[in-house]
Amino acid sequence: MSESSPTVTLRVGVSSCLLGQKVRYDRGHKRDRFLSDELGPFVDWVPVCPEVESGLGLPRPTMHLAKNGDSVVLIETKSGLDHTRTMKAFARRRVRELRELNLSGYVLKKDSPSCGMTRVKVRNEKGMPDRNGVGVFAAILLQALPNLPIEEEGRLHDARLRENFIERIFAFQRLNMLFTGHWTRQQVVAFHTAHKLQLMAHSTKIYRDLGQRVAAVKDLPRTEFRDGYIGDFMTALSKVVSPGRNTNVLQHCAGYFKKQLTFGERAELTDLIHDYRKGLVPLVVPLTLIRHFARLYDIDYLKGQYFLDPHPRELMLRNHV
Ligand code: SF4
Structure with missing residues (x-):
């Protein structure tokens, strides 16, 4: 990505x-x-x-x-x-x-x-x-x-319903692209990996269930796997994310570079995540800093996560949630 x-x-x-x-x-x-x-x-x-x-x-x-x-x-x-x-x-x-x-x-x-x-x-x-x-x-x-x-x-x-809908249409397009033609197990694993934090923000339960399903992909008939994965993935994304759930995922992201951050950087990120949780700043603020640290410290896993960039930034949807 x-x-x-x-x-x-x-x-x-x-x-x-x-x-x-x-x-x-x-x-x-x-x-x-x-x-x-x-x-x-x-x-x-x-x-x-x-x-x-x-x-x-x-x-x-x-x-x-x-x-x-x-x-x-x-x-x-x-x-x-x-x-x-x-x-x-x-x-x-x-x-x-x-x-x-x-x-x-x-x-x-x-x-x-x-x-x-x-x-x-x-x-x-x-x-x-x-x-x-x-x-x-x-x-x-x-x-x-x-x-x-x-x-x-x-x-x-409604800003949150709008952000949720736009997130879903881009994700649904990626799902359709994945399952068009002869998809492979490796492609499914790569797709799932890139959406892990996004799924975690929407539903911890479906995030876990889908992880188990992907681990067993080679044991299931292809059509059964595809239909079940698409259905559960879209059900998860249809759940509107609360600031509390986003906060959990932001803190999870911060854990990926906590050893590299200076004391000042860590304090700045922690403050911004708290400010977001309290409604003082929109989601885009802590996300921008996390994207910056992910690039600066070259954290491949985070750089590949759609949670950080689920839809075009020009739409500025996360400036309002
Ligand atoms: S698209 Fe046509 S049928 Fe639908 S609400 Fe508009 S005018 Fe009515």
């Missing part, structure tokens, strides 16, 4: 209106500045508007989700026309196409009866909204691609 994260372009699915495409029911859009301006230069977007692409037209009547017995339907608000079957058939076909594109992530439009991932309004029998629905297209996407990092643009305004 190079000392900064790879800046290869990622392919990421997105609700078209979030990129500024005028595809909403009233020909409007919901351009999201972070997605288009900040993440955009690193991403090859795959825009999808389920309502336009399934033939509902532009402009079109407003729609909502409604409870209908045990199921939830997608209906036009004024006429009550039911579009559930059309949307589900479209979603299954489109998601099959998306699967072939090897996406690294997906960003969905919140609150939409088609694209919303969580807490979408569903009108009950009395016409009252309960916030417990999932958009019809989003539900099929989530079910078909369970390991794919998927988020809503609204949740990405």
Whole structure:
């Protein structure tokens, strides 16, 4: 691994209106500045508007989700026309196409009866909204691609959720690259080694379980190993890291050069890690010093850890967590 994260372009699915495409029911859009301006230069977007692409037209009547017995339907608000079957058939076909594109992530439009991932309004029998629905297209996407990092643009305004999502899309791309073609045991071990501290920050238990799985890689059928590794790796990374967990990993890093550091250097690093834990400085501050010492004292193991550089520094995500 190079000392900064790879800046290869990622392919990421997105609700078209979030990129500024005028595809909403009233020909409007919901351009999201972070997605288009900040993440955009690193991403090859795959825009999808389920309502336009399934033939509902532009402009079109407003729609909502409604409870209908045990199921939830997608209906036009004024006429009550039911579009559930059309949307589900479209979603299954489109998601099959998306699967072939090897996406690294997906960003969905919140609150939409088609694209919303969580807490979408569903009108009950009395016409009252309960916030417990999932958009019809989003539900099929989530079910078909369970390991794919998927988020809503609204949740990405939270600094920790944003950092977690971007970390996951870059990691998922690396995983896909690893397991494309004929991967070897040595490649798996090298990949796992480079992600050890990152995994440790997210989940100590999964970090240990995956280590045992990698040690037994030659004893398992290849497909079983691959699917299990990808599933557990992505489950670990989906857990948002607390400052306390990051602090543990920072202290673990410091242990790699404690013999080389002068008294003053050691005190400076310890103070910065404490300041981070107390919320006085962001994560990037102690990390920068650890990267510096890893280079200065030539600690190969640390220089190869994605924990120090999980995504392009230009995104400045760790300046806010
Ligand atoms: S939320 Fe989804 S269906 Fe609605 S306009 Fe945006 S992309 Fe299209």
